[in-house]
Amino acid sequence: MSEQELGITESKEHNPGEWYAEVVQKAGLADYAPMGGFIITRPRGYALWERLQGYLDGWFKETGVQNSYFPMFIPESYLEREKDIVEGFDPEVAWVTHGGHDELEERLAVRPTSESIITPFIAQWVRSHRDLPMRLNQWCSVVRWEATETKPFFRTKEFLWQEGHTAHATHEDAWEEMMTRLHQYERLYEDVMAIPGMLGRKPEHDKFPGAHTTTTIEALMPDGKSVQAGTSHHLGTSFAEAFGIEYTDEDEIERTAHTTSWGLSWRALGALIMTHSDDQGLVIPPELAPTQxxxxxxxxxxxxxxxxxxxxxxxxxxxxxxxxxxxxxxxxxxxxxxxxxxxxxxxxxxxxxxxxxxxxxxxxxxxxxxxxxxxxxxxxxxxxxxxxDTVYAKLYAAAEENLEENVREAHGRGEILGTIGRYGGYVKTGWCGDEDCEAVIKDEIAAEIVMLPLDDEEPVHDTCGICDDGAEETAYFAKSY
Known part of the structure; x- marks a missing residue:
């Protein structure tokens, strides 16, 4: 490669999309696959994923998680046992209908997520309160057949991730599990990736299908868009009821378990590249750098x-x-x-x-x-x-400054739209809890509610920023990847 070919020709400030694609390719992280929507991860890109994986995997194991592996194919009948999963993922599921020349008796889904294949086996393995908690994790790929433009690591039909699946005796134990994983994701972003994260939960209409609560860590990119950097779900008893996770407690009374699931994908690599890199190329925090x-x-x-x-x-x-x-x-x-x-x-x-x-x-x-x-x-x-240490501190300080400068309050449809349109970033406002009020902003400027505060704090405004009814909570609007 000549010195001229080494250079990044696009501008991060003025053309972030093309700049990002150029950094990914010229820094040897990934190439585009011949099938639309897929990428080929090159050794340097995979080395970043391995290092990120190493931190999380170690923390998981320190907190009682065991790795396992389940088939990538899920029988249609298994997927249908949890109706919310079917409804939530149906438009994105890839189906296998033939094995060689023979048509299959039952269609197989290429896993979009694995609750419906893992939960039935947890149900087989759990009999008593002594079997709980059960904590499983797998590192794998999943496929979601989205009709969107490919953006390496941010948006691909197949992506690498980890998915944790756990079963617990009580609602409170499952809640603690959900928060433990969310804070481990926060630790990864802040201590390893030098990216400050904002912790919150998703509104009812944007929860994981069938979940009691979905929590999220959001990271703000320099172009003003938010990245859903990792999610942790309290699934309540819905999956346990659908798949029969029952256990006998200390008094020999049969109980239904409470489950969680949680995942972080290689979207984290996209956030890393977009946050720190510049017009000279890739910038990597020291903890993740294959060569320091x-x-x-x-x-x-x-x-x-x-x-x-x-x-x-x-x-x-x-x-x-x-x-x-x-x-x-x-x-x-x-x-x-x-x-x-x-x-x-x-x-x-x-x-x-x-x-x-x-x-x-x-x-x-x-x-x-x-x-x-x-x-x-x-x-x-x-x-x-x-x-x-100084390099890490510089990277974190720049990302922290970007976040602090780009959280703004707004009230009223015009002010919300104008603030997001002019500045990007997060706009927080009062929200009545009605999905239709989100749709007003989403339809106009493709910004949505990316998170609500984790705690039951007073809304930032007494009334909803869109319809002017009473506000139930604070909503953070942003454009997102």
Whole structure:
């Protein structure tokens, strides 16, 4: 690839859609598949998913979750046992009707989600209160045949995710489970991805089909749109009743279990790319970066041996603690290497030239803003650790500022529409609870209620911002991915 081909030609500020697609492809994260709506995840993109997966998987296991795997095909009769699932997902279900040349006796759904295949087996495995709680998770792909334009990681017909499914003795235990997972998603976004999240719940008409409560973490993108970054559902007893999850309690009385489900998809990668990256390419927080540090020796003919030896020793020392790449390629000049590593999102670059060798130093360059600092060779480990912490802090601060500046109050149809149209972001207003009031805004400007506050706090206005009836709660409107 030439230096010209490395460059990002689109502008994040003026053309975010085309810019995003260019970053995804030029940074080697994904390509478009020959079938519309699907993508091919390249090694660098999959490495990001693996690192994200590693954090969540570890936290899940620390809190009693066990991994499992269920078939990707779900018999139609299983799907139909929970009517809300059928109604909620029917337009998006892909069906298998033939096996080889033979027509199947029963259609098989390619899983849009797995409640209807996992819950019946939980029902078989749970007999007593001693079997509870049961916590299962699977890492897999699902298919939802949406007729929308492909946006890698944000919107594809097939996507990777994890889906957790649990059964509990009481409503309160299931509620605690739902909130535990929501806070783990928040931890992932804030501590690992450097993206502040807003926690809330979905309105009744936008809950997971059949759920008692759907909670969400929302993340605001720089283009003013919200991303549903992860969801956690309290399913009440609806699924347990449909699939027969019964247990005997301590008094030998038969009870119905309470279930939850919760999931986070590779949409998180889309949020990561969109939030931090810039017109030079990909930007990745240090915790997720496949390569955290790249060491680039810069030499002339008479200094080559000394510079390379010094730089190689430094890279080897750091490699035990950090994920390090030592780039001593002969066929590329330093400028090309700098641009390539910036495009690929390496958080920290260490430049070693003759002056660094003579002075026993190293020059550290931060990816987000090009800030550089000269540190002594003896303190390189601590200096790199501090620099990576600083890179994370810069990324989080920029995302936090974007969020804080883009939550606005509005009241009245015209003011709500005007505020969203001009600024994007979140607009909070009083809401009467009627879906028709959301539709007024949604039809006009494609913004919807993305969340309601988790707690029963007083509405921000006494009356509904659309119809002027009494407000029951605060609604956050936004355009979303």
């Amino acid at each position: 540090v790249v060491v680039v020796p810069i030499w002339q003919a008479d200094t080559e041996d000394a510079v390379k030896e010094y730089a190689a020793d430094l890279a080897a020392e750091l490699d035990g603690e950090f994920r390090v790449d030592y780039d001593d390629r002969d066929g590329r000049n330093p400028g090309f290497k700098f641009n390539e590593h910036e495009l690929n999102g390496v958080p920290l670059r260490i430049e070693i030239g003759p002056h660094e060798v003579d002075d026993g130093e190293a020059t550290l360059v931060h990816r987000p803003d090009g800030e550089n600092e000269v540190v002594s060779r003896e303190e390189i480990g601590d200096a790199v650790r501090d620099a990576l």
